[in-house]
Amino acid sequence: MRRFPAVFDLVPDQVAQVIQLAGLAPSPNNGQPWRFRLLPHAIEVHVDPARRLPATDPDDHELRLACGAALLNLRLALTHAGVRPVVTLLPHLSPPTVLAEVRSGGHQRPDAEQIALYEAIPERRTQRRPLQPTSVPAAIQHELRVAARAEGAWLHLVQPAEHDALAGLVRRTRLVDAEPAPLLAVLCTAGSDPENDLEAGQAWQRVWLTATARGLAATPLPLLAEANGIRDDLRRLLGDVPHPQAWLLIGYGEPSPAMPRRDPGELLIDAVPSTDHEWPVTAEPVRPAAIRRGVPPV
Ligand SMILES: Cc1cc2nc3c(=O)[nH]c(=O)nc-3n(C[C@H](O)[C@H](O)[C@H](O)COP(=O)(O)O)c2cc1C
Numbered sequence: 001m002r003r004f005p006a007v008f009d010l011v012p013d014q015v016a017q018v019i020q021l022a023g024l025a026p027s028p029n030n031g032q033p034w035r036f037r038l039l040p041h042a043i044e045v046h047v048d049p050a051r052r053l054p055a056t057d058p059d060d061h062e063l064r065l066a067c068g069a070a071l072l073n074l075r076l077a078l079t080h081a082g083v084r085p086v087v088t089l090l091p092h093l094s095p096p097t098v099l100a101e102v103r104s105g106g107h108q109r110p111d112a113e114q115i116a117l118y119e120a121i122p123e124r125r126t127q128r129r130p131l132q133p134t135s136v137p138a139a140i141q142h143e144l145r146v147a148a149r150a151e152g153a154w155l156h157l158v159q160p161a162e163h164d165a166l167a168g169l170v171r172r173t174r175l176v177d178a179e180p181a182p183l184l185a186v187l188c189t190a191g192s193d194p195e196n197d198l199e200a201g202q203a204w205q206r207v208w209l210t211a212t213a214r215g216l217a218a219t220p221l222p223l224l225a226e227a228n229g230i231r232d233d234l235r236r237l238l239g240d241v242p243h244p245q246a247w248l249l250i251g252y253g254e255p256s257p258a259m260p261r262r263d264p265g266e267l268l269i270d271a272v273p274s275t276d277h278e279w280p281v282t283a284e285p286v287r288p289a290a291i292r293r294g295v296p297p298v
Contacts, residue, residue, distance in 0.1 A: 002265030007038050008083050008104040018043075018081060020264040021121050022074040025205060026220070027066035028053060030259050034070045035097075035269045043078075045071050045100040046269060060280060061197055065246060067099050068201015072151070072209075073121050074102060075202075080118040084108035089195050095272040096280060099198060120212040125258060127217035131251035136183045140214050144250070147210040148187060153203030153245070156238055158184040165237050169230055170221065182251035186234065188242040200245035208248070217253040220246065 004012040004019070019036055022045075027033055033051035037044040047060075047067055057063055075085045086105040091098060110118065141157055148155035158166055166184065187204050189196040211218050234244050 002268065004265075004268075005038050005040070007040060007043060008078075010081055010083065014081050016264055018074060018077040019267055020261075021077040021118075022070045023261050023264060023267055024121050024124070025066060025069035025073050026124070026126060026208070027069075028057060028062045031066070032262055032267075033063045034067050035267050036074075037098075037269050037272070041103060043074065043102045044094070044098050045074065045102070046095075046097040046272070047099055049097065060194075064099065064194055064197035065201040065204060068198040068203075069205035069208075070201075071100050071102075071198065072202040072205040076114060076118045076121065076209075078102065078104075079108055079110045079114050082107050082109065089198050097272055116213045117206065117209045120209040122258075124208055124212040125217070125256040127219040127249075127253050128256040129254050130177050131182060131217060131219070131249060131253045134182060134252045136216065136250060136252075140211075140216070141183065143210055143214065144185065144207050147206040148203045151203035151206050152189070152199050154188045154242060155203075155207060156186040156188060156241055156244075158186065158238075162237065166234075169233055169237070183249070185248045185250055186238065186241070186244050187246045187248070188244050190242050192243045192245075196243065197245070204246055204248070211250050215252070216250055217256070218251075219249045221249065 004016040006012055007015045010018070015038060019038075022036065023032060023034070025034075031051045031053060033048050035046040035048045037046060045067060047063060052060060052063060071087070075087065078085045084105040084107065086103045088101045088103075089099070091101045094101065145155045145157065163184075170184070185207065187200055187207065189200045189203075208218050231244055234247075235241055238244075
């Protein structure tokens with residue numbers, strides 16, 4: 001078993017737990033496309049280029065959503081361990097596989113909501129059975145919206161008047177059991193660049209953990225990038241919403257089994273292999289000067 005180093009002022013066992021919890025994030029086909037480099041003063045979140053899914057995710061949008069979700073787990077786990085995480089997305093001058101760098105902003109005691117989200121990390125599952133037709137209380141719907149906003153995103157909860165038009169769109173994604181009830185949630189961000197994808201991934205995970213903490217279950221629908229034209233149709237139907245990134249069905253349901261994860265030790269890298277410098281593979285540079293310092297802690 002691989003030994004974990006100390007990071008910040010956390011002992012190796014605490015660091016191992018932080019990485020294990022980060023690795024419980026959702027990912028397409030459970031591909032777990034993330035890796036972590038542990039430095040005494042920082043944790044880097046890297047994409048694992050070997051785990052790209054070019055056939056279904058040619059522009060790596062889903063991959064960045066998944067890594068954003070892992071980043072949110074990492075932030076919550078650090079906060080729970082008493083470290084205030086300060087995140088830089090797509091840090092300038094870092095190897096191209098680095099999606100985020102997390103440093104310590106000092107000590108922080110988690111508040112009640114942060115503890116609830118932290119405790120929901122191992123409980124969250126992709127719902128693999130049909131959701132019950134029970135509606136989600138308005139107060140919880142509000143909390144889900146607040147969760148998205150806390151990460152700089154926006155959650156559109158589809159209203160009954162929008163159902164008929166949207167049901168057609170949902171069917172076009174070829175999901176047979178995807179009625180937009182009890183709650184169809186569309187997660188939007190202001191833009192569509194790689195940094196927005198990482199923000200959306202964190203927001204998606206925060207919404208999902210909030211739902212889990214309130215006893216709800218969720219199923220992602222096939223993502224918008226996969227479904228030709230659906231993103232534009234969705235934007236039009238919802239009245240020119242900002243960039244729709246992902247959608248989730250949320251409701252009450254029987255618990256689904258946990259999916260396996262890689263051992264946390266397998267997620268560590270000591271140095272960036274030279275072949276990784278060929279990532280990203282898109283023609284457009286995806287690492288503009290998108291430097292955001294001081295992202296607020298969870
Ligand atoms: C970006 C993204 C897209 C996903 N798309 C789907 C999907 O279309 N259908 C589905 O059933 N699950 C989807 N999932 C959920 C994964 O299958 C799931 O996270 C993975 O199998 C691990 O299981 P868990 O979420 O229960 O831990 C998606 C997850 C992510 C992060």
